[in-house]
Amino acid sequence: MTLQVSNSPFTEKQVQLLNELIPNLTEQQKIWLNGYLSAPIQVIAKATEVQELPASQQTVSATILYGSQTGNSQKLAEKFGALLEGNSVQVDVSSMLDFKFKNLKKLDNLLIITSTHGEGEAPDNAIPFYESLHSSRAPKLPDLNYAVLALGDSSYEKFCQTGADIDIRLKELGANQLLERVNCDVDYEEAAEQWFEVISNTLLPSNSTKQPEISRNESAYSKKNPYQAEIVEKINLNMDGSNKETYHLELSVEGSDIAWQAGDCIGIYPHNQQDIVEELIEAVGFSGKEIVQYKNESLPIEVVLKNYLEITVLTKPLIEKLVPYTTGADELLDGKWKEYKEGRYVANLLKDYNFTGSPQEIVDVLRPIPPRLYSIASSYIANPDEVSLLIGKVSYTAHDQQRIGVTSGEISEQLEVGDTVSIFLQENPNFKLPDAKTPIIMIGAGTGVAPFRSFIEERAEQDAGDSWLFFGEQHFLTDFLYQVEWLRYLEDGVLTKMDVAFSRDQEEKIYVQHRILEKAEEVYKWIEDGAVIYICGDEKTMAKDVHEALIQIIEQQEQISHEKAEEKLVTLQREKRYQRDVY
Ligand SMILES: Cc1cc2nc3c(=O)[nH]c(=O)nc-3n(C[C@H](O)[C@H](O)[C@H](O)COP(=O)(O)OP(=O)(O)OC[C@H]3O[C@@H](n4cnc5c(N)ncnc54)[C@H](O)[C@@H]3O)c2cc1C
Ligand SMILES: Cc1cc2nc3c(=O)[nH]c(=O)nc-3n(C[C@H](O)[C@H](O)[C@H](O)COP(=O)(O)O)c2cc1C
Secondary structure, three states: OOOOHOOOOOHHHHHHHHHHHHHHHOOOHHHHHHHHHOOOHHHHHHHOOOOOOHHHHHEEEEEEEEEOOOOHHHHHHHHOOOOOHHOOEEEEEEEOOOOOOHHHHHHEEEEEEEEOOOOOOOHHHHHHHHHHOOOOOOOOOOOOOOEEEEEEEOOOOOOOHHHHHHHHHHHHEEEEEEOOOOOEOOHHHHHHHHHHHHHHHOOHHHOOOOOOOOOOOHHHHOOOEEEEEEEEEEEOOOOOOOOOOOOEEEEEEOOOOOOOOOEEEEEOOOOOOOHHHHHHHHOOOOOOOOEEEOOOOHHHHHHHHHHOOOOOOHHHHHHHHHHHOOOOOHHHHHHHHHHHHHHHHHHHHHHOOOOOOOOOHHHHOEEEOOOOOEEEEEOOOOOOOOOEEEEEOOOOEEEEEEEEEEHHHHHHHHOEEEEEEEEEEEEEOOOOOOOOOOOOEEEEEEEHHHHHHHHHHHHHOOOOOOEEEEEEOOOHHHOOOOOHHHHHHHHOOOOEEEEEOOOOOOOOOOOOHHHHHHHHHHHHHOOOOOOOOEEEEOOHHHHHOOOOOOOHHHHHOOOOHHHHHHHHHHHHHHHHEEEEEEE
């Protein structure tokens, strides 16, 4: 074989050298050379170590770990992960639960995105990581760069506590903070995007930084662009004589692109009650017609207060902002604010401490009304045109005044069939059905039963495995939510078992956790047979007590220590066989 200069890309000199070399090669040498030349150019460069990649092509690696209960942090982590990947960063995105803690010291760049739940507690899927990080066995991390994005709600006393704790601990372990932690309030989107922009500029070599395109939500309707859904059904499911009002609401989503999965939530943007708006306007001596600027619009202050701003929650950050416009409210700052804020609205403070500011100043210090989440109580597969919710009316007396919840109050007292509500879909990847054949145990009290109605509606459409519902409320006669439906599902075999706990129908209080303990052996057998356990509803009491009951069952049935039983529950959680949607 000889090469001709005229039809090859080589110079005359190269052709001469090749023509000397090739005829003298053995078959084995020819095969080796063939493979060598057909390998990717970068591999050859690496193998021979003759050529270093320019800085712009070196691989940066980053791990994004999220702790998320209702999906916000997870969604951000996934979005930012995809954007970094698009910029040639080698990215691993994982929940803290799925992350192997012993790999922490092998990482170069760690991005933490976490919310806070309970009263300053870590979200469920962050707990084991949080505990390992704070244990005495946590490794020193001098080679780790990190940054923390903390999601939270400033109406909670322990605002963004989990993010703050992780940040402080990583610093203690010697890790290098890439940028100051950013704490985000309920309207977290913009702050999160800004955090990410700084991070991507920090991680990527300056000459290769493509300004990341923040992907827009694919669906037409979103949290930023809510859908106006018409109420097609509204029924109070409690009977006369009940202490409660719990509304079954059906919203038409026909023609919208809202497609949910069982376990997801709907977010509702509420409006403040007219009389609470008037109370505030009166407290500061305005007429309500004063024009203010809100998001590039000029509007009367009464319109802005009714539709856009939170006026029913007093928080420490808000009190701090209001102090300069009041007389004497600084006395609250040394701790008195905790007691003062209970059951009081913004109007109370402005009246008690004589507001001296302008209409614009009050608008500038208030935060937007956060949307409220409601578990979806119907299946998309069964009926994609209507979405059902189960909304408990919040009602109480404080300082001799009757108060109602902003959203549940508006739904129960002001809105009727034919009216519309502003909604968006909030996906919840942490509360999902397994495949149809897997048995499920559903534990819920009060409105906590809502997602289980969507679970069962969905499984009624499938050839599904066993299902067991534990339901709790106050009274059998007045509070048995969806009673007729559950009984029909039991009769049809869609629901295999149901146990109820009506706490106030007898002298001693009986709650769902008592029923679970009564059936300990059987519950354990279901778990051993692969059942997925779900808890939904009140976090402070029910969910904590049920969690303890489950540990107790495992402890007793396996004759192991409390600690070992807790570990087993964490393993179940890791395997997505123990899921909670608690609030
Ligand atoms: C993931 C998730 C799913 C949810 N699913 C559902 C659901 O399916 N159904 C449902 O009904 N709710 C559900 N919720 C709760 C819901 O989002 C709202 O928090 C609830 O409806 C109250 O909102 P509101 O606007 O009516 O009341 P708000 O105006 O927010 O008022 C509630 C506040 O009033 C105060 N308050 C209440 N009682 C008293 C009292 N006795 N004394 C003094 N102050 C008091 C407390 O500060 C409380 O935070 C869910 C929450 C989450 C996070
Ligand atoms: C039941 C409950 C408890 C919460 N407790 C806190 C808290 O103690 N501190 C805080 O800053 N935020 C708290 N939040 C607000 C969440 O952190 C916030 O909604 C966040 O965006 C949720 O993100 P996630 O969906 O990733 O969990 C709480 C929210 C809920 C529903």
